[in-house]
Amino acid sequence: MDKRRWMRSGGAGALTLALLTGGAFGSVSAASAAENAATNVRSSPAQKPADGAAEKKAVMRQANLALRALADRNFAALAEMAGPEGVRFSAYAYVVPESDRILTADELRGAWTDRNTYVWGSYDGSGRPIKLDFRGYYAKFLYNLPYSAPDLVGYDQVVRSSNMPNNLDEVYPDSKFVEFYVKGGRSGAKNVGGMDWGSLRFVFEPIDGEWKLVGIVGDRWTV
Secondary structure, rough: OOOOOOOOOOOOHHHHHHHOOOOOEEOOHHHHHHHHOOOOOOOOOOOOOOOHHHHHHHHHHHHHOOOOOHHOOOOOHHHHEOOOOOEEEOOOOOOOOOOEEOOOHHHOOOOOOOOOOEEEEEEOOOOOOEEEEEHHHHHHHOOOOOOOOOEEEEEOOOOOOOOOOOHHHOOOOOEEEEEEOOOOOOOOOOOOOOOEEEEEEEEEEOOOOOOEEEEEEEEEEOO
């Protein structure tokens, strides 16, 4: 497993630089490290071997482009990065291939203007179906936190996980992923005791010599 390397940074670009020149994790401050230790950040039980610098650079570049496209609502750009079968959207760490919604490249291009309601999986705790149009899913599960200014970035390593099982390695065995983590207290919600943290994982698979986006997995505090 890559060694953890901490460095001060003002944004996602410097975090990426830290990842490309060092270990699997990047950080914006020592305070973030203390916060993570205090909240029992843990790594995924399935650790992957270290990768070459060129592969890491390629995956990190794709992840940052995907995050930028998501933040800018540039779904045409995101569609260009999609795998041949599309992108699976998973609201929580446990990916459910049977019910998590997949959008093809064409569907991604028109997602923002599609006001139809779809089922995106099930809510944690209640088990009720997540029935939202794409804009609703975007606001609640995709860009609900400032992921473009993350507190930590993990390359092919889980930065922080909820109490929900993480089966990313099982569903995407040939993948690499990049996690953007935002610590609690940045959502604007009051008196939640740091439970408003969130992570967004961009999952890529090598297809025809390119790293293609096949999944976007969210993680957050769960019951």
